Structure formats: C-alpha cells, structure tokens
Amino acid sequence: MKHIQVFFQKTISDFKEENKKYYVNFSLILCLISLPLNNFINSFFIVLFFLISARNFKLTNRINYPHVLLIILYFLFLASWFWSVDKNSTQIALLKEIPLLLIPFCFLYSEIFRHLKKQLIIKYYSISIFFYAFYFLLKAVLRFFTENNTAVFFGHELVTKELNAIHFSAFVSVALFYFITKENKTKAANFQILFLSLFLLLLNSKIILLGDILLVGIYFFYYSKLAHKMRLRNMVFFGILLFSFLFSHNIKEKIEMEFQLNSENNIGHTVIPKEAVGERIISMKEAWGNDKFKQTDFFSGASFRVYQLRVFLEIMNEENLFFQGLGLNASYKKIEEKGIKYNVFRGNNTVEGYQKKNFHNQYIQVFAELGCIGFLLLILILFINVRNALVSKDFLHIAFAFIMISLFLTESFLWRQRGVVFFTLFYCLFNLVSFKNNKP
DSSP states (O other), rough: OHHHHHHHHHHHHHHOOOOOOHHHHHHHHHHHHHHSSSSHHHHHHHHHHHHHHTTTOOOOOOHHHHHHHHHHHHHHHHHHTTOOOSSHHHHHHHHHTTHHHHHHHHHHGHHHGOOOOOHHHHHHHHHHHHHHHHHHHHHHHHHHHOOGGGGGGSHHHHHOOOTOOOHHHHHHHHHHHHHHHHOOOOOHHHHHHHHHHHHHHTTHHHHHHHHHHHHHHHHHIISHHHHHHTTTTHHHHHHHHHHOOOHHHHHHHHHHHHHHHSSSSSSSOOOOOOHHHHHHEOOHHHHHOOSSOOTTTTEEEEHHHHHHHHHHHHHHHHHHHHOOOTTTTTTTHHHHHHHHHHHHHBBBBSSBGGOOOSOOOOOHHHHHHHHHHHHHHHHHHHHHHHHHHHHHHHHHHHHHHHHHHHTTTTTTTTSSSSHHHHHHHHHHHTTTTOOTTTOO
C-alpha cells in the first residue's frame, strides 16, 4: 500500500506545476497509454494532442526534417487515390491513416515542444504497458479456471485477436527496454523486466523474441557498464565469426530443410487457427509452387508469407504498376482474386479466409500499393531513424528502430491504426531536434 501511495505522489509531482508546457506532455502520454484501448478512445486523445499543439503553433527556424518525410508519405497516400484500382477502399484508409499527418505536423513547428520531456513520456508509457500485461495475465488466469483451456495464456487468446499479439509484443518490447536501460534499477524495475520478459514469451511472436534477444545481447555487450569494464565486445565479435565459419554449412542445410518442411512451428504467427482450416500443413515450397490448393490446406506463418510474396510478384507483373502501385489499401481486391484463383481456404461462419488477408509484410504492402516511390520513401524514413539512433547513442531509440525494421518483415504494421499511431509517435519523439543543441 505504501508503494502505491509513493507512486501516486511521484506521478502528481511530475505534473503539478501549473504551466501550459506540461499539457503537451500529459496529452502525449494519454495518446500512448490508450493504444491498447478502443481505437475511438485513442483517436480522441490524438485530437486532444493536436488541439493543444495547434494552440501553441509558432513558426521557428528549426524544421524537423525526419517529420516532414512522414507528412510527404501521407500526401503520397492521398495522391494514390487518383490512380487507385479501388477508390472506396483508399478513401476509407486515408481517414484511418490521418495520424501520419496530424502527429508529425504537431511536432514540426509547435513552440511548446521545446519543453517536451521524452523520458517522462516513455516512463509512463512503459508503466502503463506493465499494468496492461498484468491485467491480461490476470484475465487469462480467470478464464482458465472457467474454460479449463491453457490456450488462454498464449498469443492472440492472451490479448485478443483485435489487439493482436504480434503488435502488442512490439508495445511490450519498447517498455521492456526502457526498464532494462534504466540506471539505478529498483526492485520494482527488476520485477517489471522479469514480468514483461515472461509475458513476451507467452505472446510467442518469434520475430520479436529473436530481435529482443539479439538487442539484449548487444546492450549488455556494447552499451552497458559491464561491457566497458570487461571488454566483451571483441570476444563476442570473435565468437560470431567462429560460429559462422564452423556452422555455415549446417545453417544452409537447415534453411533448405525448413523451406520444404510441413510444419506450423516456424517464424511468424499463423493468420488463421489450424483447427479452423484442416490438418494438412502447406510447406513454404508448396506455397511457392502449387497451382491449386484445397480448402483444408493450412498455411503456417512462414508459408503464408511465402504465398503472399508470390501473389505480390504476380500482381506487379500483371498490372505493370511498378512506379505508382495499386493505390492505398487497394491491393485487397487483387489479393482476393488471386486467392480465388488458387483456391485457398475461403473462410466460414467463424473466420475469414486467406484471400481476405493483407500481405503481412510492410515493405511488400507499400510497394504493391504505392510503387517503388513509396517503398524508397519508407526505406529513407527507416534509414534516418536508424542513423539518428546511432548518432544519439540512445539505446532505447536503437531498440525501437531495430524492432520496427524486423516487425515490418512479417506485419503490415502501419496499415493498422494502433500500428501507425505507435510508430509515428515514437518516431517523432525519438527524432525530435533539440532546441538547445540542435542535435537529434
């Protein structure tokens, strides 16, 4: 009880000063901590954040160029309506993607951002994610006693399909690295690290787990105080080279075997539960080469993404839209046509079919809908994010940049409201130019 009282007293002290500069910090925190909630609630706080920022709008001689790129990307979304093969879908998507325009615009010129407290914002975001994770686990325990089903502790069942286990894994990862990189850790912080790590295992997003393990290793070997004291970086580098030399042949054989393996246990969440489709598991090789599939054929996470890559290449070859793409959100129409052609599972009364799914790869999704221009713009945005992270030597920024690059390989993350808000807010926050020293 005492710890809770201290926490609330500290929270009040962070915001008690009666000064308008704290409004923007508080509204930004509300945008972030409302991400797992209903999209309407999150949209309300984004509008509130925009109004507070607009009220203090003031032109300065410092332009945050990384933020301009996001605004350009949204205008490319807008322009794609004119050549879209499905104008209605593009129009609906433009409203959903509006945070990509509003949030960077807030950061671009608002004078109030000289008072922005990045660490304070990330602190309360991370604490909120811990409480969300605790709530979901408690809810799973209660469900287990009523349903007697261990599946409630894993993946989408743990956090709901609508929230998405993979997306929530990204949310948890940023919070986890905040607590890991925090100096002078308390017992509470160590418990939060342990709890969020275990929660990530339950979410079972393999691409996020692999990335986080690598990031943790990099942090402790290169950025922590321990790394400087023990000079481990050379040992690690030598170990990686030795491992690569000794086992490169075995790795090659393993990749070839996995491509032909009929297994559901590989990188990438399955997009449809196996029990809803059938027992026969399609291998990545079959996903790439089969002329027809059966309605009982089940695609694992990796094999489905191989199938979607195949569909993308066929669509781009047939439509000849290399430079401009199909239009924002207009690829669904073509994906569905391909799904009918190849006779993939078309869904039933409880689940939708494979032909209704997007590419589950942000790079492919952007290329298909916005062409090579949109693809190169996305790559530039990610490159600048990585460059600024390395220049600043802020490991939390580095972790965020790496997580986004890897997540985009298996998810069309920016095509979901939570995804675009999460990416845009943290991208703008981490790449905000300092008004004091003019550094990122």
